[in-house]
Amino acid sequence: MRVFKLSCNEEVYRVEEGDTFQSIAERFNTVAENIAAANGFGNGAADGNGAGAGGNTGANGGADGNSALIPGDMLFIPDLECPVYTVGPLDTAEGIAKKFGVSVEDVVPGGRLYIGQRVVIKNKK
Numbered sequence: 001m002r003v004f005k006l007s008c009n010e011e012v013y014r015v016e017e018g019d020t021f022q023s024i025a026e027r028f029n030t031v032a033e034n035i036a037a038a039n040g041f042g043n044g045a046a047d048g049n050g051a052g053a054g055g056n057t058g059a060n061g062g063a064d065g066n067s068a069l070i071p072g073d074m075l076f077i078p079d080l081e082c083p084v085y086t087v088g089p090l091d092t093a094e095g096i097a098k099k100f101g102v103s104v105e106d107v108v109p110g111g112r113l114y115i116g117q118r119v120v121i122k123n124k125k
Contacts, residue, residue: 011077015069021046028077034084037118038076076120083121087113096121 013024021032025046028035032046069075078084085096093104093113100107100121107119 011079013075013077015071015073015075017071019069019071021069024075024077030077030080033118034078034080034082034120035075037084038078038082038120078120078122084118085121087115087117087119089115091115 011028013028015024021035021041025032025035036046083100085100087096091113093108096107096113096119097104102121106122107113113119
């Protein structure tokens, strides 16, 4: 298992065969939903509907059909200290960044927000 330390007590983990969000969360003493949110997986990916590593959609597939964990993929594992924020209909990246005292890039590293998205606030001051 390879683990790298990042900001906000965040680590990077390489997905192994058979991993699920829940099994990874238990290994790191954190919450599966936070791992899914930190890695841009859709809502419901970590609630038991996300596929295990190497899995496909279907009975074990995630809600959006693209939630499978693939061995070798790298996941950010946020510490429980990292806040997770659910985007509302009036939220903007700038507003969320200001609320937590971080940069816009810390809120949306991928560049897009959508209602209901859970974002991990990295580099919280």
